[in-house]
Amino acid sequence: MxxxxxxVDAVMVGMGWTGAILARELxxxxxxxxxxxxxxDRQPAEEFTLTRLRDELRYVVRLELMQDxxxxxxxxxxxxxxxxxxxxxxxxxxPGEGVGGTGIHWGALHWRFLPTxxxxxxxxxxxxxxxxxxxxxxxxxxxxxYDEVESYYDRFDKxxxxxxxxxxxxxxxxxxxxxxxxxRSDDYPNKPxxxxxxxxxxxxxxxxxxxxxFPLPVATSSAPYTNPEGITLGxxxxxxxxxxxxxxxxxKASPNVNVLPVLRTDSKFELRTRVFxxxxxxxxxxxxVTGVLYTxxxxxxxxxxxxxxxxxSSYVFGNTQQxxxxxxxxxxxxxxxxxxxxxxxxxxxxxxxxxxxEGREFNPFMxxxxxxxxxxxxxxxxxxxxxxxxxxxxxxxxxxxxxxxxGGRATxxxxxxxxxxxxxxxxxxxxxxxxxxxxxxxxAHRDNYMDLDPTYKDALGRxxxxxxxxxxxxxxxxxxxxxxxxxxxxxAMHPTHYEVHYRPKNFTIVxxxxxxxxxxxxxxxxxxxxxxxxxxxxxxxxNLFVQGxxxxxxxxxxxxxxxxxxxxxxSAKAITEQYLKSPxxxxxx
Amino acid sequence: MxxxxxxxxxxxxxxxxxxxxxxxxxxxxAAPSGAAxxxxxxxxxxxxxxxxxxxxVTLTAPEAAFIVAAVDTLIPADELSPSGSxxxxxxxIDRQLGSAWGGGAKTYRGGPFHKGKPExxxxxxxxxxxxxxxxxxxxxxxxxxxxxxDFDLLPAAERVQALTAMEDGKAEFRDFNSRAxxxxxxxxTMQGFFADPIYxxxxxxxxxxxxxxxxxxxxxxxxxxxxxxKRYVAEPQSIADFx
Numbered sequence: 001m002x003x004x005x006x007x008v009d010a011v012m013v014g015m016g017w018t019g020a021i022l023a024r025e026l027x028x029x030x031x032x033x034x035x036x037x038x039x040x041d042r043q044p045a046e047e048f049t050l051t052r053l054r055d056e057l058r059y060v061v062r063l064e065l066m067q068d069x070x071x072x073x074x075x076x077x078x079x080x081x082x083x084x085x086x087x088x089x090x091x092x093x094x095p096g097e098g099v100g101g102t103g104i105h106w107g108a109l110h111w112r113f114l115p116t117x118x119x120x121x122x123x124x125x126x127x128x129x130x131x132x133x134x135x136x137x138x139x140x141x142x143x144x145x146y147d148e149v150e151s152y153y154d155r156f157d158k159x160x161x162x163x164x165x166x167x168x169x170x171x172x173x174x175x176x177x178x179x180x181x182x183x184r185s186d187d188y189p190n191k192p193x194x195x196x197x198x199x200x201x202x203x204x205x206x207x208x209x210x211x212x213x214f215p216l217p218v219a220t221s222s223a224p225y226t227n228p229e230g231i232t233l234g235x236x237x238x239x240x241x242x243x244x245x246x247x248x249x250x251x252k253a254s255p256n257v258n259v260l261p262v263l264r265t266d267s268k269f270e271l272r273t274r275v276f277x278x279x280x281x282x283x284x285x286x287x288x289v290t291g292v293l294y295t296x297x298x299x300x301x302x303x304x305x306x307x308x309x310x311x312x313s314s315y316v317f318g319n320t321q322q323x324x325x326x327x328x329x330x331x332x333x334x335x336x337x338x339x340x341x342x343x344x345x346x347x348x349x350x351x352x353x354x355x356x357x358e359g360r361e362f363n364p365f366m367x368x369x370x371x372x373x374x375x376x377x378x379x380x381x382x383x384x385x386x387x388x389x390x391x392x393x394x395x396x397x398x399x400x401x402x403x404x405x406x407g408g409r410a411t412x413x414x415x416x417x418x419x420x421x422x423x424x425x426x427x428x429x430x431x432x433x434x435x436x437x438x439x440x441x442x443x444a445h446r447d448n449y450m451d452l453d454p455t456y457k458d459a460l461g462r463x464x465x466x467x468x469x470x471x472x473x474x475x476x477x478x479x480x481x482x483x484x485x486x487x488x489x490x491x492a493m494h495p496t497h498y499e500v501h502y503r504p505k506n507f508t509i510v511x512x513x514x515x516x517x518x519x520x521x522x523x524x525x526x527x528x529x530x531x532x533x534x535x536x537x538x539x540x541x542x543n544l545f546v547q548g549x550x551x552x553x554x555x556x557x558x559x560x561x562x563x564x565x566x567x568x569x570x571s572a573k574a575i576t577e578q579y580l581k582s583p584x585x586x587x588x589x
Numbered sequence: 590m591x592x593x594x595x596x597x598x599x600x601x602x603x604x605x606x607x608x609x610x611x612x613x614x615x616x617x618x619a620a621p622s623g624a625a626x627x628x629x630x631x632x633x634x635x636x637x638x639x640x641x642x643x644x645x646v647t648l649t650a651p652e653a654a655f656i657v658a659a660v661d662t663l664i665p666a667d668e669l670s671p672s673g674s675x676x677x678x679x680x681x682i683d684r685q686l687g688s689a690w691g692g693g694a695k696t697y698r699g700g701p702f703h704k705g706k707p708e709x710x711x712x713x714x715x716x717x718x719x720x721x722x723x724x725x726x727x728x729x730x731x732x733x734x735x736x737x738x739d740f741d742l743l744p745a746a747e748r749v750q751a752l753t754a755m756e757d758g759k760a761e762f763r764d765f766n767s768r769a770x771x772x773x774x775x776x777x778t779m780q781g782f783f784a785d786p787i788y789x790x791x792x793x794x795x796x797x798x799x800x801x802x803x804x805x806x807x808x809x810x811x812x813x814x815x816x817x818x819k820r821y822v823a824e825p826q827s828i829a830d831f832x
Contacts, residue, residue, distance in 0.1 A: 088697045418775060
């Protein structure tokens with residue numbers, strides 16, 4: 001039996017970054033908000049503590065903060081003619097679960113997309129001719145420009161207390177920063193984290209080759225900082241445990257630390273945890289959603305929660321799945337190219353290398369992602385693609401994120417993996433190796449998409465999302481080119497040994513690559529080619545707003561969270577300043 | 590720090606006592622010093638009391654014998670560290686396989702099950718505990734066929750040879766993927782060796798000392814400049830040191 005609850009003004013489906021930001025902005029505008037989260041509550045004072053967090057086995061290996069795949073997963077296949085099988089335990093990507101979502105365990109690499117990224121199809125057509133874009137490459141312009149969303153990037157930077165070195169302040173190029181970035185209206189809130197030894201060597205080598213190195217921007221506070229919500233963040237302690245864990249210093253930004261403390265004390269906000277939203281209730285005639293159906297996992301009771309406004313703020317897979325299950329928007333069909341929901345499933349196409357420097361002392365356990373150094377010379381349209389045979393690119397980074405002992409050891413290729421020889425190699429190289437990454441874009445392909453699996457179901461009986469995804473010829477060509485350039489820099493660092501590695505031909509769900517899945521509910525200016533409009537409002541349900549990287553038309557050569565946060569503020573402003581005054585479509589097709 | 594003379598040789602007496610001890614916990618703990626114990630070297634410090642024999646709560650006696658032999662081959666005793674089992678890695682594996690993870694927690698186990706292709710990752714219905722049970726059975730069947738004995742009864746050189754064959758996928762197990770088994774075995778061994786000692790392995794923080802990992806609390810903001818390209822050495826601290 002389903003219990004019908006009293007209608008509320010707004011519900012958030014998922015309480016990660018976007019749920020928290022939207023809830024905060026809506027309550028500030030006088031809206032009563034219920035935050036629904038399928039996982040546990042996660043309170044920093046109870047959970048983000050020492051000694052608890054210094055446990056690589058629990059957090060990094062056994063994935064304490066990640067989605068429970070016994071309840072829900074996705075199925076995967078490389079190509080449309082294969083049988084998709086369930087990902088029984090996430091590996092290549094690791095969506096989080098619980099209040100804070102993936103925003104707790106991220107590495108906090110904090111980027112903006114390039115101005116040209118937002119107009120990618122137009123820019124490529126203008127520069128190389130429309131015919132240069134392969135027919136299978138279903139990239140689209142974003143329905144807004146960098147300039148339009150810049151101030152929202154700035155807001156998210158300040159919420160997070162991002163540390164970095166500006167490269168373009170209101171059009172003025174600033175030495176030492178990323179000279180390729182779009183103009184920033186303001187500097188980073190915090191100075192860069194101190195670079196590590198190897199990243200400093202990388203910067204010198206890159207400079208000697210004419211490239212433009214700069215400190216990696218991170219949502220980790222390099223000094224105590226009070227954000228615009230009045231929340232004071234601690235300074236980064238360079239503990240080397242950022243990835244897959246929380247931060248006891250409250251330096252790494254998370255929804256739990258940077259937004260939720262103010263929301264939790266707001267009487268207009270109510271948080272319900274361990275509640276699993278199974279369905280959006282959709283009135284197709286009225287082109288609106290009437291609320292959500294959820295199961296309370298603590299009692300087994302099912303509830304209908306009517307709501308005036310629904311914000312879909314779960315991960316890429318959950319957002320896409322909810323629309324497909326509710327029948328909102330036309331599902332994408334790769335055979336005809338028609339439909340939009342599930343289209344342009346993208347990812348990050350990474351490759352890289354390792355280098356070993358005999359006799360150097362990197363103290364690799366002293367780590368913070370912000371100790372890394374990057375170059376952006378081979379990202380997006382920062383370089384000329386004439387005659388290269390591919391589009392897109394990515395930033396390069398020499399990492400210094402920490403070296404916890406289970407997963408943070410590297411030995412030169414060909415070293416024994418066990419036995420006395422392995423021990424000797426491990427002892428010899430642990431302290432003096434460094435890693436490199438090329439953070440490649442993924443320009444959408446016709447055959448990479450999501451739909452509902454015909455066979456496999458989640459614990460609540462709903463069909464799983466089926467991801468059909470593979471690396472494309474364009475991705476591989478792009479990545480090979482990037483790795484070639486990276487290799488030049490590594491050689492200029494004069495390592496004792498080095499190696500570079502390319503992506504295998506097929507995408508594979510192990511090992512870990514990045515939690516940078518994108519697409520499925522993309523934003524655009526035409527309802528025939530997009531799911532949500534420029535304000536992230538569903539074309540087919542005006543009181544439904546879809547947040548997160550599922551709205552990306554393609555994935556550019558940067559980590560997605562900076563843009564995810566900026567778009568949450570951008571969408572929130574449209575809701576509070578336009579939609580609430582006059583509920584209805586904000587864009588008329 | 591440790592001796593190099595530890596015999597990894599064929600030692601049926603040690604095995605028999607070991608099996609007896611694991612099967613009859615009370616008797617074993619009352620009388621820990623069988624031949625196996627006599628073979629133990631004085632560990633890191635000769636002043637330390639003789640270590641208690643390991644007790645297993647998840648693994649069967651033959652499984653435990655296999656795991657001890659395997660982790661001692663993967664991590665042999667030498668001047669860099671005691672052997673895997675002396676570091677508690679076998680106990681770690683025993684406890685992990687008995688944990689929620691070992692029972693398949695957070696893993697999607699709905700059918701139908703198909704073999705799939707490597708890109709699709711692990712597709713068996715077995716939990717980690719079941720996977721290791723099946724793998725050990727298959728590995729022992731293969732060593733009996735190939736060498737005439739269970740793995741743990743092989744001399745050190747043949748253990749190395751057997752594990753190498755599994756690593757290379759050349760050990761043809763009758764009904765199990767030897768390379769997949771080896772990779773999981775190696776992974777959990779390394780986890781046990783390097784994880785916080787609170788989980789049973791990495792006793793005395795030997796693995797952290799070996800590579801120079803300082804452990805907790807890892808607060809380095811004021812040390813970055815002072816130790817730029819200079820080695821930072823600290824006596825490692827683990828979770829229990831703060832408890």
